[in-house]
Amino acid sequence: MAASAYLDHNATSPLRPAAFESMVEVLRAGGNPSSVHAAGRKARAVVEAARRQVASLVGALPTEIVFTSGGTEANSLALSGAGRRRVLVSAVEHDSVLRAVPGAEIVGVDGNGVVDLVALEQALASSGDEPVLVSVMLANNETGVLQPIAEAVRLARGAGALVHCDAVQAAGKVPVDVHGLGVDYLSLSAHKIGGPTGVGALMVRNGAPFATDRRGGGQESNRRAGTENVAGIAGFGAAAQEAGKQAAEGLDLAGWRDRIELSLVQIAPQARIFGACAKRITNTSCIAMPGVPAETQVMALDLAGVYISAGAACSSGKVQRSAVLAAMGVPAEEAATAVRISLGWNTELADIERLITAWRDLYIRVTQSDISQAEAA
Ligand code: PLP
16 A cells, blocks of 8 residues: 555646656756757757647647746736736636736636626626626636636627636646637646646637737747746646546546545535535545544644645645635635545545545544543533
């Protein structure tokens, strides 16, 4: 049995061996893709091969892919690159969207975390002739809930608005077809699909407006200045290829996700699963163990060799109140007991069993100590 069960793929997914190998090869070879000599041309070939692999993961044309330093930069590039517009974002977006544009207007979600399309339609209708950009994610990082992007695009198109979609958590888990969805911009991140951290991509639909204020070299067809992270891009390409294959073959984690949810609800009947009534990606479960703070659960499971997270991972390492659960109307005390379990490409049945056992042990410990405290009182 493995020494630990890593069930935090939505924070970062372990590097796939194919990604690792392609990166080592590129690091050994070196080369700047802008150089005209043979070493440069070799590096350029690596970048362009990866561009095709990443494009293929989401049904885009290679010319529509702009490599970035990750999902955060892709989101920021999309929201600034679309030009001066009124920006409408869903209430459950990642911070990198919520904070990208000062003054962005929030469109609410229902109790399952699904964007309120009536509110979106009303906000679009109130825009008159003002140019608008709508940003709605494909899958939520905390709950896994999938958003009705095609419907949002239909409404936005009717109002002449552009659409950005943050697909960082969805790509490689569900089939994504940018042209079928009809979005203008779509963000991706390598480390959520088994590629390295620090690399991502923005899909910019051919013909969509795009102007960047990043000054520097003319890399990425003048859309993102700076020498490309060639090894990272190679790793991203390899991970995209493998993730795409698994998504197409239906790497189906739903069975294991359901087994976790069923078991945890059997152990603690008041446990609540957030977004359970909505369509979700199959790898994610956000669940509240009543009365037990999320930090306590994360620490107890960590000691048992099971790695999960409390709401969204945040850069300071501190657990903050989940804005996603707040937008869904979850009371603060209940949200404070919610943890996120996220499975991925290397998850095994033993990891699931280990999680369930550790969670059961913790629940029994907590409830027994509650009983003995009540008896002592
Ligand atoms: N968007 C979503 C939905 C995410 O979950 C994340 C990371 O957690 C990001 C964007 C940011 O991606 P990156 O870590 O590559 O900057």
